[in-house]
Amino acid sequence: MTEKNTPLWEVFIRARNGLSHKHVGSLHAVDAEMAMQAARDVYTRRGEGQSVWVVRSSDIVASDPTEKETMFEPTGSKIYRHPTFYDIPEDVGHM
Amino acid sequence: MPNADLKPETLFKYVLRLADDQLILGQRLGEWCGHAPTLEEELALANIGLDLLGQARSLYSYAGEIEGKGRGEDDLAFLRPEREYLNALLVEQPNGDFAVTIVRQVFHAAFMVPFWRAMTASSDETLAAIAAKSLKEVEYHLRHSSEWLIRLGDGTQESHRRSQDALEELWGYASELFEMDALAEEILDCGIAVDAAALKAEWDATVNAVLERAALTRPADSWSQSGGRSGRHSEHLGHILSELQYMQRTYPGLSW
Amino acid sequence: MYSQGLIGADGSTHEDAAFLEAFQKRVDAELKIEPNDPMPAGYRKTLVRQIAQHAHSEIVGMLPEGNWITRAPTLRRKAALLAKVQDEGGHGLYLYSAAETLGVSREELVDQLLSGKAKYSSIFNYPAITWADIGTIGWLVDGAAIMNQIPLCRCSFGPYARAMIRVCKEESFHQRQGYEIMLTLCKGSEEQKAMAQDALDRWWWPSLMMFGPHDADSTHSDQSMAWKIKRFTNDELRQKFIDATVPQAEFLGLTMPDPDLKWNEQKGGYDHGEIDWDEFWRVVKGDGICNRDRMKARRKAHDDNAWVREAALAYAEKTAARETAVAAE
Numbered sequence: 001m002t003e004k005n006t007p008l009w010e011v012f013i014r015a016r017n018g019l020s021h022k023h024v025g026s027l028h029a030v031d032a033e034m035a036m037q038a039a040r041d042v043y044t045r046r047g048e049g050q051s052v053w054v055v056r057s058s059d060i061v062a063s064d065p066t067e068k069e070t071m072f073e074p075t076g077s078k079i080y081r082h083p084t085f086y087d088i089p090e091d092v093g094h095m
Numbered sequence: 096m097p098n099a100d101l102k103p104e105t106l107f108k109y110v111l112r113l114a115d116d117q118l119i120l121g122q123r124l125g126e127w128c129g130h131a132p133t134l135e136e137e138l139a140l141a142n143i144g145l146d147l148l149g150q151a152r153s154l155y156s157y158a159g160e161i162e163g164k165g166r167g168e169d170d171l172a173f174l175r176p177e178r179e180y181l182n183a184l185l186v187e188q189p190n191g192d193f194a195v196t197i198v199r200q201v202f203h204a205a206f207m208v209p210f211w212r213a214m215t216a217s218s219d220e221t222l223a224a225i226a227a228k229s230l231k232e233v234e235y236h237l238r239h240s241s242e243w244l245i246r247l248g249d250g251t252q253e254s255h256r257r258s259q260d261a262l263e264e265l266w267g268y269a270s271e272l273f274e275m276d277a278l279a280e281e282i283l284d285c286g287i288a289v290d291a292a293a294l295k296a297e298w299d300a301t302v303n304a305v306l307e308r309a310a311l312t313r314p315a316d317s318w319s320q321s322g323g324r325s326g327r328h329s330e331h332l333g334h335i336l337s338e339l340q341y342m343q344r345t346y347p348g349l350s351w
Numbered sequence: 352m353y354s355q356g357l358i359g360a361d362g363s364t365h366e367d368a369a370f371l372e373a374f375q376k377r378v379d380a381e382l383k384i385e386p387n388d389p390m391p392a393g394y395r396k397t398l399v400r401q402i403a404q405h406a407h408s409e410i411v412g413m414l415p416e417g418n419w420i421t422r423a424p425t426l427r428r429k430a431a432l433l434a435k436v437q438d439e440g441g442h443g444l445y446l447y448s449a450a451e452t453l454g455v456s457r458e459e460l461v462d463q464l465l466s467g468k469a470k471y472s473s474i475f476n477y478p479a480i481t482w483a484d485i486g487t488i489g490w491l492v493d494g495a496a497i498m499n500q501i502p503l504c505r506c507s508f509g510p511y512a513r514a515m516i517r518v519c520k521e522e523s524f525h526q527r528q529g530y531e532i533m534l535t536l537c538k539g540s541e542e543q544k545a546m547a548q549d550a551l552d553r554w555w556w557p558s559l560m561m562f563g564p565h566d567a568d569s570t571h572s573d574q575s576m577a578w579k580i581k582r583f584t585n586d587e588l589r590q591k592f593i594d595a596t597v598p599q600a601e602f603l604g605l606t607m608p609d610p611d612l613k614w615n616e617q618k619g620g621y622d623h624g625e626i627d628w629d630e631f632w633r634v635v636k637g638d639g640i641c642n643r644d645r646m647k648a649r650r651k652a653h654d655d656n657a658w659v660r661e662a663a664l665a666y667a668e669k670t671a672a673r674e675t676a677v678a679a680e
Contacts, residue, residue, distance in 0.1 A: 003657065004664060005456050006133075008448075025517070026448040027135055028457055030667035033242055038135040040235075041142050042441055046521070065387040122421060125429070128436050129417035129648065132656035134410070134444045141437035148430045155426070169425045193659045249669065250662025257658065342424035342482060349540055351424035351482070351532075 007056055009035040011043050014051040021053050029054075101285050107161045108181065109282050110222070111171065112324055114154035115182035118172055119332070120203060121147035122339055123190055132193055139239060143200070146232040153225050173343040177333055178326040185268035187323070187332045194254070194261040197243045202265060204237035205301040206272045209294045218286035241305045248309025259311055266314040271321035273298070366391050378579050383509040386452035394578055397571070398508050399453050400469075401580060406446035407464045407471035409439045411645050415479035416488060424482060431528050432485065438525070442518045449510040465650050473631065474561050476639030483536055483543075483550035489529015491551075491558040491596065497526060498592045499562070502582035511580075530599065537603045544604075551600065552608045559623070560631045562589040568628075594620045 006028040012021035024043050029035035035054040043049065063071055079085050088095055124144035131137040155168035185203065190196045211233060214226035247258040273295045275283070282288035306313050322328065342351065366374075374391055377384065384390055417436050423429035447457050463469035474492055479485060500522070503515040536547040563569060563585040575581040583591075593612075600607055611624035633639065 003458055003660065005458050006660065006664060008451065008457075025445055025514070026451070027444065028133065029135065030246070030663040031670065034135075034246075034663065037139065037239055037242065041139040042135060042444060045138075045142070045437075045441070062387070065389070118426075125420040125433055128420050128433065129413040129440075130652040132652075132659035134440055134447070137413075137440040138437055138444070141433055141440070145430060145433055145437075148426060148433070152426050152430070172426055173424075193656060246663045246666040247659070250664075250666045251658065253658050254662030254665075338421040341422045346424075346540075346542065349543060350538075351428060351535060 006030055007058070009039070009054045010057050010060065011039045012053040012055070013039075013043060013049045015048055016050055021051065024048075026057065101281070101287075103161050103163065105278055105281055106219075106287065107158050108278060109288060110154055110158040110161060112181040114151050114158055114171070115180050116186050116203075117147040117154065118151035119180070119182045119335060120186040120199075121145075121151060122335055123186065123199075124196075126190055127196065140196075143236050143239070146229075146236070150225065150229045150232070153228075157221050157225070169343070173340050177328065177336055180323075180328065180332060180336070181326060182323050182328075182332075183268070183271045184320055184323045184329055185265065185271065187329060187335060188265060188268060189331055191261065191264070192257055193243075194247050194257040195264060197240050197247065198258065198261040198265050200236060200240035201244050201302065201305060202269050202272075204233050204240055205298050205305075206269075206291075206294060207233040208237055208301070209297045210289050210291065213289040213294070217288070222287065237301070244305055244311075245309045248306070248311040255310065258309065262306075262311060263314050266316075267318040267320050269298075270316075270319040271323060274321055274324065276324060365393075375577065378507045378577075381507075381579075383512065384507050385509045393574070394580075395453055397575060397578070397580060398511065399450055399455055401575075402446055402450040402453075402511055402514075403455075403460050403463065404470050404472075406443045406450060406460065407469055408475065409443035409446060410464070411471045411475045411649065412492075413439050413443075414645055414648055415475055415477070415641070416485060418479055419482065419485050422482075423485075428532070431524075435489070435525050435528060438521050441521070445514040445517055446511075449508075449514040452510045461653065465646070465653055467637070467646065470635065472561060473634040473639060474557050475645060476634050476641045477554070477557050478641050481546050481550060483533070483546040484554070486529050486532030486536060486547065487550040487554045489525055489527075490533050490599070491529075491554050492561070493522065493525040493529060494596060495558050495561045495592050497522060498588050498595075502588075505579070505582060507579035533603055533605075537605065547603070548605055551605050555608050556626060556630075557634075559589060559593070559626055560634075562586070562592065564628070564631075590620050593623055597621055 007030065008026055009029055010026050011024050013024050014021045027035065027038045027042055029038050032054065035056075036052065039052045039054050040049070044052065075081075121144045124140050124147065127140045128137070128144075131140055151172065152168050155171045158171055159166045159168065185199060188195070188199060208230065211226040211230040215223050215230065217223045217226065244258060247254045249255070273291045275290065275292045279288055279291065283290055303313060320329075370389070371391060374389070374394070384394075413436050416432060416439075420429060420433050420436065423432050447460055450460060451457060460469070464471065474495075479488060497519070500515055500519050504512055504519055506512045506515065533547055536543040566572065566584045566586045569585055572581065572584060576584070597607060597612065609624045611622065613622055614620075615622045634642070637643075
């Protein structure tokens with residue numbers, strides 16, 4: 001018989017001050033305290049961490065991959081948002 | 096040496112007691128490897144075991160220096176007869192079920208936190224430095240084992256029963272941690288040692304708080320055992336040593 | 352530590368040609384596939400199976416080496432071994448997590464291992480009987496694992512590739528740890544050298560078997576290659592391993608237990624004797640010397656500690672209920 005599932009958590013670690021927290025992997029834990037300890041024990045064994053976030057995987061709201069086009073394609077045509085869209089003579093120097 | 100009257104062999108023995116505690120408990124945790132309740136806990140127990148082994152290594156190396164007879168960490172860890180191991184009886188107790196392992200860890204860590212904290216003020220610079228490093232490690236051991244004991248005590252009926260049984264089984268081994276004999280007193284007088292007896296109040300407060308959150312009952316002080324500090328052990332130590340020393344005894348004098 | 356050349360993974364799939372073609376185009380363009388992306392059912396099935404086999408191998412792989420932690424000959428070796436076996440547990444954990452992104456739970460995967468339904472690398476069904484076996488496992492078994500795992504860092508499935516990058520980074524010390532043990536033995540006494548040679552004699556052939564059957568006998572291998580789940584064939588990886596390892600054995604002064612092993616100038620690699628495939632299949636099918644012990648140990652750890660996991664879950668439920676009650680007041 002398969003036993004009751006222990007919740008899945010996502011782990012984010014700030015490797016050094018000045019960097020943002022980055023997703024490093026997941027783990028199973030019954031609650032926040034155990035998730036925090038497991039994150040420390042599993043993902044910071046080689047001095048990888050200065051700060052840890054753990055988030056219940058079920059609490060993450062993700063965009064729907066079938067709506068990828070609606071969500072992200074319209075921005076593709078807005079090339080005027082990028083600096084290379086504008087022509088500035090080289091003589092002006094770096095801008 | 097802060098005190099000219101202090102014989103090196105006295106300090107040597109004191110450091111060995113400390114080293115043996117960490118080695119034997121680390122060895123016990125090593126037995127869990129591959130058999131833990133969850134994969135996450137597999138890594139957690141190994142982390143604690145590695146901390147303790149690291150502490151033992153620093154302490155043995157220092158003990159060897161104090162002794163001045165050229166013995167290194169491995170000579171001291173592997174090549175003494177049973178009666179010369181000076182660890183407390185608590186740490187040699189078998190792993191039992193997970194509740195026994197966790198209770199043993201709570202008892203040990205709740206003692207080592209104030210112990211190492213006090214040792215950071217030792218007049219012996221080496222011990223003070225080892226203490227500063229070890230303190231951070233055992234603070235985490237205490238957090239980890241306490242949180243587990245709370246979950247086991249206040250989890251299911253079965254886990255509650257097992258944790259209460261584990262408490263009763265190990266309770267009588269805790270008092271040895273606070274014993275001060277002539278040797279420890281002598282080193283305390285030199286400003287090197289920690290007054291272990293004075294740590295009892297903090298240990299009580301720590302353990303009581305965990306037991307309360309765990310919905311467990313503090314056992315009565317009806318019995319206690321000691322003898323480890325003078326090398327009088329339970330029968331368990333011999334079996335630990337027969338594994339620990341196997342290679343060094345079977346193939347004497349080789350490098351590995 | 353390691354995944355074996357896949358045994359009998361069935362990549363058969365039933366999507367229409369246009370869907371499969373579009374998917375193949377993405378894979379060919381080296382675009383990573385992420386968990387929520389559309390993918391052929393066969394791709395998903397093959398990956399779950401391969402990643403799970405790989406994870407199970409890490410977990411079962413903890414047992415032969417774990418068996419030596421309490422007996423390691425020095426404190427330095429003891430700490431290194433404990434850290435290594437711990438890493439293997441971690442690698443199993445990363446890999447289970449990667450498989451879970453495909454919609455299968457850790458509990459189901461563990462169940463498949465314990466019920467005997469899932470396979471793991473057959474190498475761990477051989478016993479670690481002397482200290483030299485610990486050196487040999489690190490040197491050969493981890494060495495073979497690295498050959499397999501480095502290409503998997505470029506696997507088309509994102510979570511698997513990312514897990515492998517982490518695993519490879521952590522594993523870089525494992526093989527060195529093993530080879531250093533061998534080096535110490537080979538520089539030591541006669542009985543230490545004999546111990547090293549004996550371990551090599553016993554582990555050499557099983558480590559070659561780790562790469563799986565010959566390409567000609569390897570079912571479903573072509574589909575895995577096309578989907579870039581696998582990036583080299585079993586025989587290619589085995590050849591690379593032999594070519595890398597023979598000079599290392601020579602450096603140690605050890606003799607490979609294969610009289611047919613010799614340098615082939617023309618192909619720029621070593622020729623070797625035939626692998627005993629009967630033994631391979633016997634061990635894969637459950638009749639190696641340690642198969643039963645390994646499964647017994649895993650089941651015991653799982654069953655004896657079920658009450659611990661139940662307790663933690665019960666506590667979490669109770670606390671959550673208490674918090675809800677307080678919030679409602």
